[in-house]
Amino acid sequence: MDTAPDRRREALARAAALFDDGTLKARLGALVEIPSTAQEPGFEAHLTRYLEQGIQPWLEGMGFTCAIHPNPQEGFGPIMIATRIEDASRPTILLYGHGDTVRGLDEQWSEGLAPWRLTEREGRWYGRGTADNKGQHLINLLALEAVLAARAGRLGFNVKLVLEMAEERGSAGLREFVAAHAKELTADALIASDGPRVAPAVPTIATGTRGIFRFDLALKLRAGGVHSGHWGGLTTDPAVVLAHAIGSMVDRNGKILVRDLLPRNGVPAEVKGVLDGCEVEAGGDAATIDANWGEPGLTAAEKIYGWNSLIVLAMVSGRPENPVNAVAPDARAALHIRYTVDTDPHSFETAIRRHLDAQGFPEVRIENAGVGMRASRTPPNHPWVRWAAESMERSLGKRVQIIPNSSGGLPGDVFVDHLDVPLVWVPHSYGGCQQHGPDEHLLPGPAREGLIAFAGMWFDLGEMPGTSPAN
Numbered sequence: 001m002d003t004a005p006d007r008r009r010e011a012l013a014r015a016a017a018l019f020d021d022g023t024l025k026a027r028l029g030a031l032v033e034i035p036s037t038a039q040e041p042g043f044e045a046h047l048t049r050y051l052e053q054g055i056q057p058w059l060e061g062m063g064f065t066c067a068i069h070p071n072p073q074e075g076f077g078p079i080m081i082a083t084r085i086e087d088a089s090r091p092t093i094l095l096y097g098h099g100d101t102v103r104g105l106d107e108q109w110s111e112g113l114a115p116w117r118l119t120e121r122e123g124r125w126y127g128r129g130t131a132d133n134k135g136q137h138l139i140n141l142l143a144l145e146a147v148l149a150a151r152a153g154r155l156g157f158n159v160k161l162v163l164e165m166a167e168e169r170g171s172a173g174l175r176e177f178v179a180a181h182a183k184e185l186t187a188d189a190l191i192a193s194d195g196p197r198v199a200p201a202v203p204t205i206a207t208g209t210r211g212i213f214r215f216d217l218a219l220k221l222r223a224g225g226v227h228s229g230h231w232g233g234l235t236t237d238p239a240v241v242l243a244h245a246i247g248s249m250v251d252r253n254g255k256i257l258v259r260d261l262l263p264r265n266g267v268p269a270e271v272k273g274v275l276d277g278c279e280v281e282a283g284g285d286a287a288t289i290d291a292n293w294g295e296p297g298l299t300a301a302e303k304i305y306g307w308n309s310l311i312v313l314a315m316v317s318g319r320p321e322n323p324v325n326a327v328a329p330d331a332r333a334a335l336h337i338r339y340t341v342d343t344d345p346h347s348f349e350t351a352i353r354r355h356l357d358a359q360g361f362p363e364v365r366i367e368n369a370g371v372g373m374r375a376s377r378t379p380p381n382h383p384w385v386r387w388a389a390e391s392m393e394r395s396l397g398k399r400v401q402i403i404p405n406s407s408g409g410l411p412g413d414v415f416v417d418h419l420d421v422p423l424v425w426v427p428h429s430y431g432g433c434q435q436h437g438p439d440e441h442l443l444p445g446p447a448r449e450g451l452i453a454f455a456g457m458w459f460d461l462g463e464m465p466g467t468s469p470a471n
Contacts, residue, residue, distance in 0.1 A: 047078060198278055199283065208341065215370075229325065243315075244361075305403045
């Protein structure tokens with residue numbers, strides 16, 4: 001007799017087969033070959049091509065109705081809505097992904113590797129977008145195929161997909177788009193994938209993301225440079241002043257000294273609880289986790305998932321590529337703060353200005369300050385989060401680590417604000433994947449697990465008695 005457990009096992013087996021027979025790798029290779037960078041001029045047509053040629057025909061073959069819309073903000077990539085409605089009384093899940101990537105950085109990739117070609121080397125799949133985010137939303141959609149096959153063409157629930165092409169430019173236009181299409185996008189929960197696991201071998205659920213607050217510090221003292229021999233030691237060097245200004249904000253070991261930029265009441269108890277025992281492992285050789293860097297007294301997991309960080313993105317004074325013997329006329333640094341929902345980013349600029357003035361740097365200007373991406377968080381003990389964790393553990397036979405928010409930024413706040421959906425982010429990548437740099441790659445092991453985990457969740461949704469796991 002054909003039973004639900006039998007069909008579930010079949011769905012998981014079909015998902016695993018899509019990896020084992022090379023289907024995932026082949027489809028990902030085809031998507032990587034579309035140079036859909038949103039950060040370089042001249043590639044705009046490929047943003048639309050990714051949706052029209054790479055995604056739409058496939059989705060329509062699975063019974064989705066697709067519509068590609070222009071971005072509400074001129075000059076940014078289009079946004080696709082795809083829907084597959086079987087029964088309005090059944091649960092409806094919102095999927096999200098982005099097909100745009102950062103710039104290719106072609107000349108910086110290791111010999112034999114290229115951004116717009118999938119290359120397997122030493123157990124890694126290299127190519128731009130393999131981890132961020134082509135591979136991740138591809139995995140989730142392939143898992144739908146497996147469940148459709150196991151259920152003879154039915155899912156037992158409804159799916160809506162938002163696929164944007166401007167995430168790497170701050171998801172420009174997405175907020176306005178979702179607000180305008182809120183009725184069309186109504187759903188019970190968002191279940192999607194982006195970002196890294198806490199460790200390569202640890203399945204992870206993030207219930208939100210940290211936000212980004214950007215600002216520049218600038219100091220201009222004169223119209224041009226002056227002779228370093230005649231003026232050195234006599235006239236103020238803006239680079240020295242700016243370096244000390246930044247040093248007054250964050251110490252030698254990365255502790256933020258402007259305490260008004262931090263969660264006012266420390267790491268919340270709920271966050272501490274869910275991170276208890278969470279081990280963060282970067283994996284790969286992208287960077288090291290330095291035990292003495294950052295806020296003293298916090299674990300690595302609390303630092304990255306429950307605290308704020310201040311990062312210097314770039315600093316310049318003079319012409320480093322062709323220096324002259326002169327005291328530079330100005331200096332500039334670009335910084336940002338990765339912050340959690342436990343702080344108000346709208347207070348940051350005032351706090352920075354107050355600090356700089358108090359520390360004797362009134363001449364250092366704050367420019368271009370503002371929120372680049374807002375923070376978001378669904379309570380880690382939310383019924384949808386618990387349901388997803390239980391489903392994944394059943395499918396994978398291993399513990400799932402829940403974190404209160406991913407370390408990076410994603411537009412989860414848009415869906416919370418306009419659709420009031422809980423957030424269940426299930427990342428398929430890892431911290432050492434080198435996204436946003438040369439040699440970006442996806443690890444096959446987590447990718448295969450992701451296929452199986454999502455096939456299990458999609459199957460279990462079809463067995464759900466109502467529109468909420470609490471029912």
